[in-house]
Amino acid sequence: MWQYRSSLQPPLSSGGTFLRAHLKIRREGGMIVLSQKTRLWFRLSVCVWAMVVLMTPFMLYDEIVNSHTTHFTCDRASGICAVEGDPKGVPRLADIARAVMDHDFNRRDGANWGITLVTSDGKKYAIEQQRAIKDSVIADYRQTAKAINAFLADRGQQRLDTSFTYRAGISEILKSIFYLIFGIVTLGLGLSLWTRRTYTFESGKVTVRVRGPILRDTEEIANDGITAVADRRVSAGRRLELNLADSSSLQVLQEGPNENSMIRSLAQELAALLGKPLENTVR
Secondary structure, three states: OOOOOOOOOOOEEOOOOOOEOOOEEEEEOOEEEEEEEEOHHHHHHHHHHHHHHHHHHHHHHHHHHOOEEEEEEEEOOOOEEEEOOEOOOOOOHHHEEEEEEEEEEEOOOEEEEEEEEEEOOOOEEEOOOOOEOOHHHHHHHHHHHHHHHHHHHOOOOOEEEEEEEEOOOHHHHHHHHHHHHHHHHHHHHHHHHOOEEEEEEOOOEEEEEEEOOOOEEEEEEEHHHEEEEEEEEEOOEEEEEEEEOOOOEEEEEEEOOOOOOOHHHHHHHHHHHHOOOEEEOOO
16 A cells, blocks of 8 residues: 655645745646745755865864964064064054953853954954964963063064964864764755655646655555545645545645635645545535
């Protein structure tokens, strides 16, 4: 006996939903075709999220394997300070009052530390490329801040060339692995919701197709497996169903209580096309 394996799928919605576009109905060649797909914004969001998830393993590998060293230089003769040889965004030496260690807090990493240059007018410029979380890395950053302040205090020192190195701690790596797993799971969920469902009604059969990046299924109900076309009143509005020979039912289409009903006329068309009785429980 035929059994619809996708029975957990909700019925089509005539007016569309948050995730589903409006229902499309085609009548051609003695067939009636109902189709509905996931909205464009959702599909675009899944594509963007897929790109993020695909890049995460490379970022995780870089975090685990590599360290990142930042060079900070100042030349007293030219008055120019630079990060990795680039003075853009870095105050001139004459404007720098001191270097301080500052920190902020975020839910993912907790407290994270960086090196900030404070100018004589109170403006702040961060020079780190990656904020520190691991204790040994924070200590290295502190040594660099001390070296900058020592250079500022010693006007006889003509050039400063100091560096600090970022390395990921175990907690950072574990959190990145967790977020990678979370990303894969949510991406799988998004791909499973990205579908186009099509119901094709012909005189001899009904074909149900589900197409998407993950779900791809085609099932047919022979005409003798259908006992009636039902137009039912439900708590959420009105529903079009097919009663099947195994006493189950296939929920095809649902309308909200405030929608202009198309189910009544559609149910009559389908009953005539399939040659089945129409059960109408709507009063």
